[in-house]
Amino acid sequence: MAVITERFQAKVAILALGLILALLSNFMAEATSRRGLGEGDSGVFDVTSYGAKADGKADDAMAFVKAWVAACKSGGSAKLSIPTGTYMAGPVVFQGPCKGFMTVEVQGTIKATTDISDYSSPEWFSFEHIDGLIVNGGGTFDGQGAAVWKYNDCKDSSDCQLLPSSIKFMAVKNAIVHEITSLNSKSFHTHLVNCDNFTAHDLTITAPGDSPNTDGMHISRSNLVSVSNSQIGTGDDCVSIGQGATQVSIQNIVCGPGHGISVGSLGKYKDEEDVSGISVTGCTLKGTTNGVRIKTWPGSPPSKASSIAFEDITMDSVKNPIIIDQNYGSSKKEPSQVKISNVRYTNIKGTSISPMAVSILCSSEAPCTGIEMTDIDLQFMGKSSKSDTVSSSCSNAKITFGGKQNPPACDV
Numbered sequence: 337m338a339v340i341t342e343r344f345q346a347k348v349a350i351l352a353l354g355l356i357l358a359l360l361s362n363f364m365a366e367a368t369s370r371r372g373l374g375e376g377d378s379g380v381f382d383v384t385s386y387g388a389k390a391d392g393k394a395d396d397a398m399a400f401v402k403a404w405v406a407a408c409k410s411g412g413s414a415k416l417s418i419p420t421g422t423y424m425a426g427p428v429v430f431q432g433p434c435k436g437f438m439t440v441e442v443q444g445t446i447k448a449t450t451d452i453s454d455y456s457s458p459e460w461f462s463f464e465h466i467d468g469l470i471v472n473g474g475g476t477f478d479g480q481g482a483a484v485w486k487y488n489d490c491k492d493s494s495d496c497q498l499l500p501s502s503i504k505f506m507a508v509k510n511a512i513v514h515e516i517t518s519l520n521s522k523s524f525h526t527h528l529v530n531c532d533n534f535t536a537h538d539l540t541i542t543a544p545g546d547s548p549n550t551d552g553m554h555i556s557r558s559n560l561v562s563v564s565n566s567q568i569g570t571g572d573d574c575v576s577i578g579q580g581a582t583q584v585s586i587q588n589i590v591c592g593p594g595h596g597i598s599v600g601s602l603g604k605y606k607d608e609e610d611v612s613g614i615s616v617t618g619c620t621l622k623g624t625t626n627g628v629r630i631k632t633w634p635g636s637p638p639s640k641a642s643s644i645a646f647e648d649i650t651m652d653s654v655k656n657p658i659i660i661d662q663n664y665g666s667s668k669k670e671p672s673q674v675k676i677s678n679v680r681y682t683n684i685k686g687t688s689i690s691p692m693a694v695s696i697l698c699s700s701e702a703p704c705t706g707i708e709m710t711d712i713d714l715q716f717m718g719k720s721s722k723s724d725t726v727s728s729s730c731s732n733a734k735i736t737f738g739g740k741q742n743p744p745a746c747d748v
């Protein structure tokens with residue numbers, strides 16, 4: 337009896353010890369996983385904890401991606417932090433969908449690698465399939481484009497291979513990008529495709545005036561996009577609004593150098609989607625080749641661009657302040673079939689460096705309709721010219737005029 341009791345007690349003690357050990361190890365595992373998840377500060381994923389060197393030499397792309405994957409999978413709101421310092425990185429894909437709202441805070445400067453054979457797909461940072469994203473932090477994406485611009489042959493070939501864009505947003509929804517600098521991209525600085533509800537403000541986008549295809553922001557197949565309060569100077573369009581862009585608002589942009597703010601080019605490819613609901617307001621163009629422009633390719637498949645408003649625009653030494661060019665990149669002779677309608681120009685003033693300040697050259701196949709020009713006041717500010725007045729030129733367009741017209745309204 338006594339022996340049995342002792343054995344029984346020993347068994348109970350062992351069981352109890354086992355239970356305590358199991359609970360303890362469970363508790364420790366949970367504590368460890370919690371520490372791993374948040375790096376001590378719940379929800380913050382610092383790239384330097386994932387191997388980023390920030391020495392300006394080692395390729396930190398893999399560390400960025402590892403930190404992103406951890407953040408994206410974590411659940412709840414997660415912040416990927418790229419702290420101050422100089423990073424070097426090849427191509428980076430930030431892939432969703434994620435379990436929660438994502439913030440990417442860039443405080444450092446990230447420099448792109450310059451060997452273009454690193455880039456199997458033409459973008460450097462690619463944000464893909466994300467619903468709920470903030471990108472901010474005051475940091476810089478430096479595309480180091482000067483090393484590769486010489487490989488751009490788009491001047492000679494219309495189906496040239498584009499160099500990588502610096503920051504692409506592909507199928508990104510409910511996003512805000514602000515206080516970010518993009519410097520010297522290899523081609524587009526920022527590129528939106530299939531985005532919905534995308535707000536960008538307080539961006540600084542800079543590249544030399546002679547750098548090829550360095551559009552500040554290119555927007556296509558996206559809905560509800562707002563870009564405001566930004567400084568954009570590049571070698572191409574400050575903002576270009578491509579096919580399938582709807583409900584796009586461009587506000588309070590200072591643009592220059594560059595090719596201006598453009599809708600287009602449209603009609604280059606088959607099956608392009610229509611463009612509608614575009615407003616460009618309160619912008620200043622400084623020393624750009626174009627001011628506000630709509631451009632379509634000749635011989636294009638049919639599509640539409642409608643409900644476009646340009647309002648309260650200041651031109652400062654712009655070559656073609658107001659221009660519709662339906663014969664853009666004119667290698668073909670057939671007229672464009674992109675139908676442009678309901679375009680309002682309101683309160684557009686400032687200076688033109690060419691005498692032809694207004695040029696509305698629409699397609700004979702699909703004439704422009706519903707063009708309204710109200711309070712246009714452009715002064716000629718040429719260097720050496722025979723005339724000191726501005727004029728306008730219009731063809732294949734139905735235009736109504738209101739308020740002041742300088743240049744004088746063209747005959748339509």
Ligand SMILES: *[C@@H]1O[C@H](CO)[C@@H](O)[C@H](O)[C@H]1NC(C)=O
Pocket residue numbers: 468469509510511512533534
């Ligand atoms: C747009 O996205 C922002 C940021 O995620 C969000 O706060 C806002 O509610 C969204 N708006 C709409 C109309 O979905």
